[in-house]
Amino acid sequence: MLLNGVRRAAIASARNSGNKEMERTMTLSLRESVDLVSDPKNLDASVEEVFQLMLGVNCQRYTGPEPVAEPESVTAVVGFGGLLSGACVFKSGSTAAMKVAAHMTGMEFEEVDDTVKDGIGEICNMLAGAWKSKVPGLSANCGLSVPAVITGRDYNLHVQAPEFKLHHAYTFDDASFEVTIICDGIQ
């Protein structure tokens, strides 16, 4: 349900841009270059770029055992619409979310307040934008929704039979987070 909502918003964003060239090029196809679209290096490079430039920290891909999950988590979702439909999902525990927001704003946080949620939504937005800009032909032909942010305990985000899915964990500053690119439709 959530993904349907953000996807609709992203498609509307692509249509509302008033971009005639975009409308024309929407007839192009990405299907032949699905290997390029789903290249995991693009996601790693996007995460490194966003965290280095906006937070001033280096992120490493985390491939060790799954870290102990915090009871409360923060998830941001930005939908893709156009040549590719799906979503970029950022998920972390509340401690990591507060660290991300602290690096962005220079403030300290003791709870996941509106500023933390806003910051995580914006990080997800930049990750989605950076990721799609690395795929030729996708950047101009794929709209982004505004971010939706979910906080709480014991919830899962489920997508039925995606076309492809990239799911990576990263660490910085003793904190970890996950970024997922879900593609449930590609033209």
Added chain:
Amino acid sequence: MSEVRTLIVDDSSVMRKIVARSLRQAGLDPLTVHEAGSGTEGLEVLKVQQVDLILSDINMPSMDGLEFLRQIRAQNLAPGVPVVMITTESSEEHVKQAILSGAQGYIRKPFTAEQVKERVLPLINAA
């Protein structure tokens, strides 16, 4: 440098703070910052405040940055004031759309303070 009055339009309050901080790091000091969370709010600010520089996101709910830009020009608000778009959308087509709508500059998120300085200072100096 004399005081620079700036309007920052972004639906994210965190991004508005980051943009303001980057402007100060770029040497715009003293700096007065007016903030708006949407294009609609931005237009209201421009009706009552004089500014020297406008920085706006594109992808915003209610009124996006490109429509905000068109409305500024259509309503003759802030004539001659440079507008710089700051957005995650970075394709050539998006840049072209922004320029055609009346933007003088374009900064892609994520950005560095140095990039803000390079794009903004020449516009301020030329105004």
